[in-house]
Amino acid sequence: MDKYEEWAVSILPMVKEKMKWVSIKNKDKIPYTTDKNGGYDDRADESLKWSDDDGINWWTNGFFGGIMWLLYSDTAGNTFLEIARIQEKKLGRCFEKFYGLHHDVGFMFVPTAVADYRITGNEESRKTALLAASLLAGRFNPEGNFIRAWNDIKGSDTRGWAIIDCMFNISLLYWASDETGDPRFKNIAMRHADTVADAFIREDGSVCHIVEFDPESGRVIKSHGGQGYKEGSSWTRGQGWALYGFTNSYRHTGKKEYLDAAIKVAEYCLSNIDESAVIPIDFRQPDEPAYEDSCGACVIAGGFLELSEYVDGDLADKYKDCAYRILKRIAEERADFTQKCDAIVKGCSAAYHGDGHDMTMVYGDYFFIEALYKMSGSSFKMW
Ligand code: GLY
Numbered sequence: 001m002d003k004y005e006e007w008a009v010s011i012l013p014m015v016k017e018k019m020k021w022v023s024i025k026n027k028d029k030i031p032y033t034t035d036k037n038g039g040y041d042d043r044a045d046e047s048l049k050w051s052d053d054d055g056i057n058w059w060t061n062g063f064f065g066g067i068m069w070l071l072y073s074d075t076a077g078n079t080f081l082e083i084a085r086i087q088e089k090k091l092g093r094c095f096e097k098f099y100g101l102h103h104d105v106g107f108m109f110v111p112t113a114v115a116d117y118r119i120t121g122n123e124e125s126r127k128t129a130l131l132a133a134s135l136l137a138g139r140f141n142p143e144g145n146f147i148r149a150w151n152d153i154k155g156s157d158t159r160g161w162a163i164i165d166c167m168f169n170i171s172l173l174y175w176a177s178d179e180t181g182d183p184r185f186k187n188i189a190m191r192h193a194d195t196v197a198d199a200f201i202r203e204d205g206s207v208c209h210i211v212e213f214d215p216e217s218g219r220v221i222k223s224h225g226g227q228g229y230k231e232g233s234s235w236t237r238g239q240g241w242a243l244y245g246f247t248n249s250y251r252h253t254g255k256k257e258y259l260d261a262a263i264k265v266a267e268y269c270l271s272n273i274d275e276s277a278v279i280p281i282d283f284r285q286p287d288e289p290a291y292e293d294s295c296g297a298c299v300i301a302g303g304f305l306e307l308s309e310y311v312d313g314d315l316a317d318k319y320k321d322c323a324y325r326i327l328k329r330i331a332e333e334r335a336d337f338t339q340k341c342d343a344i345v346k347g348c349s350a351a352y353h354g355d356g357h358d359m360t361m362v363y364g365d366y367f368f369i370e371a372l373y374k375m376s377g378s379s380f381k382m383w
Contacts, residue, residue: 066111167245
């Protein structure tokens with residue numbers, strides 16, 4: 001065991017201990033964030049008035065189930081499997097609602113239905129995951145070769161919007177081609193990834209959040225700052241989606257350009273992470289107000305760890321070491337292993353603008369736990 005593995009192995013028992021009671025307490029909820037008393041909310045609560053893309057269609061709804069599958073793969077604890085299945089069944093209701101479902105069906109169904117099918121061979125899950133993959137493939141615009149991100153947003157014409165986060169959603173398409181032998185899904189994923197490599201990654205390795213294309217001609221119109229500080233800035237979670245997402249695309253396809261893209265973004269991230277290993281919400285945010293994002297930190301750490309598997313010696317060590325510094329700092333200063341809060345990772349920010357700061361987000365926990373498993377030597381690949 002190297003020092004990284006040893007460290008991750010020493011933290012995981014606290015995670016498992018906490019998740020034992022958190023999972024049982026919240027087994028009938030699909031959580032996103034915690035309230036002031038530390039209790040999880042419930043996006044599956046139908047008594048609340050949700051908008052089309054919130055409630056059961058909320059994009060993070062696959063992550064609590066994903067945590068269950070990570071823990072089940074390690075411990076074979078049947079309670080985790082049972083809770084993962086409760087999550088998956090509830091989440092399936094989103095197809096009836098349909099309006100409001102968008103490209104994030106990848107984030108929703110890779111860590112739930114795909115994970116279930118991969119781990120247990122559950123035939124119902126395969127069907128659900130293929131349905132989600134078909135919805136995602138249907139969002140591809142062949143003029144411009146991009147997958148449309150969101151549906152209509154009042155006040156904006158989003159027909160030509162693609163966003164960096166989709167580099168994770170396309171894992172669903174790679175899976176669908178592997179599973180069915182039909183290359184259409186993978187072709188769409190690769191054409192989208194090629195577009196992102198050209199239109200999103202800047203010369204210095206930083207990445208845009210949103211690129212707007214003309215939906216009729218496919219021509220690039222402009223980029224938007226999205227969840228980052230402003231147009232031309234560098235939303236850190238988006239840097240993580242790119243770094244980790246291109247590495248996944250490389251693993252699925254062997255296309256060297258994707259590995260090069262991942263390394264380019266990784267080098268940019270490295271040059272912006274200082275000794276403290278604190279990850280801001282945007283690498284180019286102003287001094288005031290400045291916000292931290294522990295969730296982006298965990299996504300970037302996971303990306304470094306995944307990438308370290310496909311590069312040689314010194315580069316791999318450098319990436320692993322940066323992941324270690326980031327995760328150690330989260331574990332020591334931002335993780336809550338007590339019973340006071342249902343979530344583990346604190347200090348997350350949803351976006352630079354708006355009031356979603358210093359909060360918990362279920363995918364912060366997901367990517368923290370996933371990264372710890374990767375560092376501890378687990379070979380399980382979710383994406
Ligand atoms: N929109 C995805 C995220 O918040 O990272």
